[in-house]
Amino acid sequence: MSGKPLQDDCFVHDKDRLRHQEALAILKERLSTVAGTETLRLEEALERILAEAVIAPRDVPLTDNSAVDGYAYRHSDHDEAGGFFRLQQRIAAGQTDATALSPWAAARIFTGAVMPPGADTVAMQEDCETHEQDGQDFVIVPQGLKKGANCRKAGEDVPKGTELLSPGQILRPQDLAAIASTGQAEVCVYRRLKVALVSTGDELRRPGEAISSGGVYDSNHFLLRGLCATLPVEIEDLGVLKDDADLIGATLQDAAARCDAVITTGGASKGEEDHILRILDELGKRQIWQLAVKPGRPMMFGTLGRCAFLGLPGNPVATMVCFLLYARPVLSTLAGGPFLEPRGFQVPAAFEVPKKKPDRREFYRGYLGTDAQGATVAHKFLRDGSGLITGLREADGLIEIPEEVTRIKKGDPVKFLPFSGFGIR
Ligand code: AMP
Numbered sequence: 001m002s003g004k005p006l007q008d009d010c011f012v013h014d015k016d017r018l019r020h021q022e023a024l025a026i027l028k029e030r031l032s033t034v035a036g037t038e039t040l041r042l043e044e045a046l047e048r049i050l051a052e053a054v055i056a057p058r059d060v061p062l063t064d065n066s067a068v069d070g071y072a073y074r075h076s077d078h079d080e081a082g083g084f085f086r087l088q089q090r091i092a093a094g095q096t097d098a099t100a101l102s103p104w105a106a107a108r109i110f111t112g113a114v115m116p117p118g119a120d121t122v123a124m125q126e127d128c129e130t131h132e133q134d135g136q137d138f139v140i141v142p143q144g145l146k147k148g149a150n151c152r153k154a155g156e157d158v159p160k161g162t163e164l165l166s167p168g169q170i171l172r173p174q175d176l177a178a179i180a181s182t183g184q185a186e187v188c189v190y191r192r193l194k195v196a197l198v199s200t201g202d203e204l205r206r207p208g209e210a211i212s213s214g215g216v217y218d219s220n221h222f223l224l225r226g227l228c229a230t231l232p233v234e235i236e237d238l239g240v241l242k243d244d245a246d247l248i249g250a251t252l253q254d255a256a257a258r259c260d261a262v263i264t265t266g267g268a269s270k271g272e273e274d275h276i277l278r279i280l281d282e283l284g285k286r287q288i289w290q291l292a293v294k295p296g297r298p299m300m301f302g303t304l305g306r307c308a309f310l311g312l313p314g315n316p317v318a319t320m321v322c323f324l325l326y327a328r329p330v331l332s333t334l335a336g337g338p339f340l341e342p343r344g345f346q347v348p349a350a351f352e353v354p355k356k357k358p359d360r361r362e363f364y365r366g367y368l369g370t371d372a373q374g375a376t377v378a379h380k381f382l383r384d385g386s387g388l389i390t391g392l393r394e395a396d397g398l399i400e401i402p403e404e405v406t407r408i409k410k411g412d413p414v415k416f417l418p419f420s421g422f423g424i425r
């Protein structure tokens with residue numbers, strides 16, 4: 001690990017729960033990059049976070065070249081030549097020996113081939129006529145082409161010296177294409193963040209293990225593993241831990257010494273079997289606990305030494321919502337990237353909520369549909385239980401309802417956050 005340590009001043013909160021925006025503001029303010037850097041070949045750099053700016057070392061394209069198969073000529077010759085040009089040379093893509101164009105001469109040219117010195121315009125082959133006379137080839141170029149037509153100028157895509165990408169940007173396929181177009185083969189990116197995942201609960205078993213009455217299979221691990229795959233993260237699976245404070249404490253302390261972040265699920269509330277908060281308070285610094293958010297109220301954030309700690313609730317719906325809203329921007333920021341916040345849009349509700357508690361923000365599992373008029377509307381998954389993975393699967397996004405709203409009528413505008421905005425489907 002390298003980079004700046006996390007700020008560890010404790011957030012003092014009163015008994016009023018922290019609001020969603022306040023929690024985000026705390027995270028945004030207190031987090032910075034912890035990941036070190038490495039140099040990677042472009043082949044390996046997809047979805048990685050850039051650590052150093054990429055400056056174009058040369059013009060793209062490198063030279064003026066033809067955008068079509070056709071005939072290159074000097075525009076100012078056209079009228080005098082009556083559009084009638086002597087064919088002087090043939091230039092294919094990659095050919096480097098084009099010679100200067102003589103007056104009233106044209107060059108047969110192909111897409112991507114270097115423009116011969118003196119030529120400034122290309123007529124498409126479909127618009128030209130050629131013929132031979134006394135062993136000499138001629139081409140008749142139509143009137144009306146603008147000077148520069150069908151000619152790509154050196155540097156018109158990227159001029160030399162342009163800052164193509166800046167640190168913190170996530171490398172997309174089109175970014176890698178742009179870097180490749182400048183001839184650069186490597187980029188300096190942040191190392192993958194080391195993230196430990198821990199599931200807690202006496203009742204939990206891993207899939208494949210035997211189970212008896214009261215047992216619950218650990219689905220959160222697979223949920224989090226998949227969600228983490230949308231970030232430059234290396235996962236360390238610490239398995240399932242019993243609700244045993246000493247065991248959990250020792251495991252977390254150990255993991256914190258070698259990881260950039262630890263994420264637990266379960267045991268985050270105030271019950272006697274919930275140990276995570278006490279462990280965080282004992283071994284580290286608590287910065288956030290108890291949000292005015294549903295689902296996800298007991299979510300906590302803090303630090304264990306230099307390691308970021310996220311204690312997510314155990315119910316899978318709360319685990320997923322908390323990951324998307326809080327853990328995702330936390331991990332992205334620690335990894336050198338942006339504080340990822342979803343971009344939503346307003347759509348009319350296709351559902352009703354007669355009574356919603358004020359003062360807390362709610363996130364429903366939702367999906368888009370169309371009404372009778374063909375307009376896009378948001379549906380809400382009907383059952384509210386936060387243990388229902390079915391709702392997460394039926395959804396293609398979250399519906400975000402702010403604190404002050406106390407009822408929703410059909411047709412009311414609601415904010416829809418598509419899963420695609422969180423990097424998942
Ligand atoms: P807790 O936050 O520990 O009180 O757990 C809340 C609910 O989530 C309980 O019904 C747990 O059995 C369930 N739960 C906790 N952890 C997991 C997990 N890893 N996978 C599936 N369900 C879980």
Ligand code: MG
Nearest residue numbers: 200201266267
């Ligand atoms: Mg539990």
